[in-house]
Structure formats: structure tokens, C-alpha cells
Amino acid sequence: MSALGKQIRLKRIFRHPSGRILAVAADHMINYRGGIPEGLRNIGATIREIVEAGPSSITLNKGAAMRCFAPFAGRIPLIVQQMALTPDRPGYADHVEAEEAIAMGADAIAVAILVKCEGDLDNLKRLATTVREGERLGLPVITHIYPITSKDGIPAVSTAPEDVFYAVRAGLEMGADVIKAPYTGDVESFRDIVASTPVPVVTAGGPKCDTLADAVAMMRDVVKSGAAGSTVGRNVWGFPNIKETIRQLKEALGIAD
Numbered sequence: 527m528s529a530l531g532k533q534i535r536l537k538r539i540f541r542h543p544s545g546r547i548l549a550v551a552a553d554h555m556i557n558y559r560g561g562i563p564e565g566l567r568n569i570g571a572t573i574r575e576i577v578e579a580g581p582s583s584i585t586l587n588k589g590a591a592m593r594c595f596a597p598f599a600g601r602i603p604l605i606v607q608q609m610a611l612t613p614d615r616p617g618y619a620d621h622v623e624a625e626e627a628i629a630m631g632a633d634a635i636a637v638a639i640l641v642k643c644e645g646d647l648d649n650l651k652r653l654a655t656t657v658r659e660g661e662r663l664g665l666p667v668i669t670h671i672y673p674i675t676s677k678d679g680i681p682a683v684s685t686a687p688e689d690v691f692y693a694v695r696a697g698l699e700m701g702a703d704v705i706k707a708p709y710t711g712d713v714e715s716f717r718d719i720v721a722s723t724p725v726p727v728v729t730a731g732g733p734k735c736d737t738l739a740d741a742v743a744m745m746r747d748v749v750k751s752g753a754a755g756s757t758v759g760r761n762v763w764g765f766p767n768i769k770e771t772i773r774q775l776k777e778a779l780g781i782a783d
Contacts, residue, residue, distance in 0.1 A: 531664025535633040536703065538603045539583050539666075540726070540754070542781045547582035547728065547755035548745075550762050550772065552590070553607040553636070565763030570594040572763050577601050579772035580783060585636050585757065588622040592630065603633035605668060608656060611638055613674050613681040616645035620652065624659035634666040634704070641693050643674035643681065650700055657701035669702040670730065670757070683708055687715035694719050694727055706730055706757045709744065716751040731758025738765055738774060745778035755779055 540547055552572055554563065565572060573594050576584055583603040586595060591606055606627040611618040618639070627635040637656050639649035653669055660667040673689035674681050684690070687710045697705040702725065709729040710716045720727045729748050735741040741761040748756050758775065765771045776782045 528662060528664035532666050536666050538633050542582065544780055545754060546779050546781050548772065548776050548779055548781060549583045549585060549728065549755065549757040550576050550581045551585040551757050551759040552576065552763060553585050553587045554759050563764065572768065573598065575768040576762070579769040581772055583633065588626065599631065604631060605634045605636050606630060606632040607636045607638065609638040611640060613640060613683060618649065624656060624663055624665050628663050628665055634668050635660060636668045636670055638670040640672050640674050641696050642689060650696060653700045653702065666703040668704040668706060669697040670706045671697045672708060685710050691719050694723055698723055698725060704728065713747050713750045716753065720752045726754035728754050729756045731756050731761045734760040734764050738771055742774050742778045745775050749779060
């Protein structure tokens with residue numbers, strides 16, 4: 527029974543015949559200690575604009591989903607983020623369990639983790655534990671997994687192909703149903719990663735592009751790589767017109783309405 531529940535939920539998210547998705551994430555705010563991004567200041571209005579544009583799903587933290595998503599229930603799939611974390615310090619804030627996500631009507635739970643850094647074994651253990659809970663409940667687990675490197679002594683997300691390959695393989699080995707990882711910046715190297723991974727791999731939509739045209743070009747590269755799409759945050763709500771941005775990104779991915 528739980529296997530059927532998981533398939534039903536995954537099919538809601540990956541409902542386009544192409545098998546590709548444009549998922550939009552608005553779960554970033556508590557990771558921004560240096561100030562609240564303008565696009566997330568009025569989270570209710572941002573959620574409304576995202577939903578009205580019709581992406582494949584929306585990812586939210588528990589509180590934002592509880593307080594702001596009810597008017598849009600059933601319009602698009604809901605993914606609830608389990609974790610808050612930043613590259614510059616070990617550990618994480620774990621703020622929702624799989625059973626809570628199911629009770630909220632979520633179609634999946636997202637687990638954001640860092641690897642190749644201090645504390646990564648604990649991070650992987652948390653992902654594996656959530657996978658175990660998801661299997662029991664029929665809840666898909668999507669990992670947002672980021673390899674960490676050092677740039678001038680400061681921890682930062684790595685896009686080096688070998689680091690991204692390691693992160694994706696780690697997500698696979700822990701049992702994730704869908705893996706979101708940084709785009710390497712190169713179609714060929716990301717194609718190799720996707721081709722060797724027997725679950726859907728989607729690109730992380732950041733870092734913030736200078737222009738919408740750059741973000742659209744990145745989505746076209748995603749298609750060329752064979753990836754299952756992208757989960758985008760800053761390159762949606764970071765631009766002034768969320769609806770138009772989503773429309774253009776969906777068009778670039780070949781999943782326009």
C-alpha cells in the first residue's frame with residue numbers, strides 16, 4: 527500500500543508527459559542570516575504568484591505552508607522542507623517529520639543536506655532515516671544535496687563535476703526518490719551524472735543569474751543534459767515578475783501549458 531501511495535504522489539509532481547519538472551522552492555528565508563531577500567518578504571503574496579503560474583510543485587517550510595498555502599490546496603503539489611542549514615557552520619535545524627508532512631497533505635518531503643564537510647555523516651544518517659519513514663508512509667523523499675568546498679577559507683557549494691557526482695551518488699545510496707544537486711555548469715559532465723543515476727536528478731536553480739535570459743539559457747542546458755528538470759528559488763522569486771519568469775522557464779524546459 528505504501529508503495530502505491532508513493533507512486534501516486536510522485537506522478538502528481540512528474541505529471542508532464544516529458545517527465546521533466548519545474549519545481550519552485552520558497553523555503554530559503556531562514557538560511558539567509560544576512561537579510562531577508564525581497565522576493566520572500568511577503569511570503570503569502572509570493573506563494574500566490576507562484577501557484578497562479580502553475581509550476582510542477584512548490585517547496586515550503588512547515589510554517590509557511592501551514593499559514594499561507596491553504597487557499598491553494600490542490601492547485602499544485604506541495605513539498606515540505608525538513609531542514610534548514612548553511613554551508614558556513616555544521617549541523618542543521620530539523621523542523622518537520624514525515625508523519626507531519628503527510629498530515630499536511632504533502633506530496634513529498636525535501637531533505638536538504640551538505641556532504642564532503644564536517645558533520646556530513648550525521649546529515650546522511652538523517653536522510654536515510656527520513657527515507658525509512660517515507661517508505662513506511664508512502665511519502666517520496668527528495669534530497670537537496672550540496673557538496674561543500676573551501677574558497678579562500680570560506681565554505682561554499684561546489685559545482686566541480688566529481689564533487690557533484692559524489693553528492694548525487696550519496697543521495698542515491700541513502701535511498702532518495704529524487705535528487706536535486708548543483709548544476710556543474712557543463713552539459714556533458716552533468717549528462718554523465720544523470721546517465722549513471724537510476725532515479726530522477728534535477729538541478730538546483732541557483733546561484734542567482736544576472737538576467738532572466740541567463741536563467742532561461744540554463745534551463746535549456748538542463749534539457750540537453752537529460753536531467754529531469756530543475757528546482758528553482760532565487761531565479762524565480764529573485765526577478766520582479768514571478769509569473770512571467772515561470773512561464774519562460776517552463777517554455778525553456780519544454781513543459782509549457
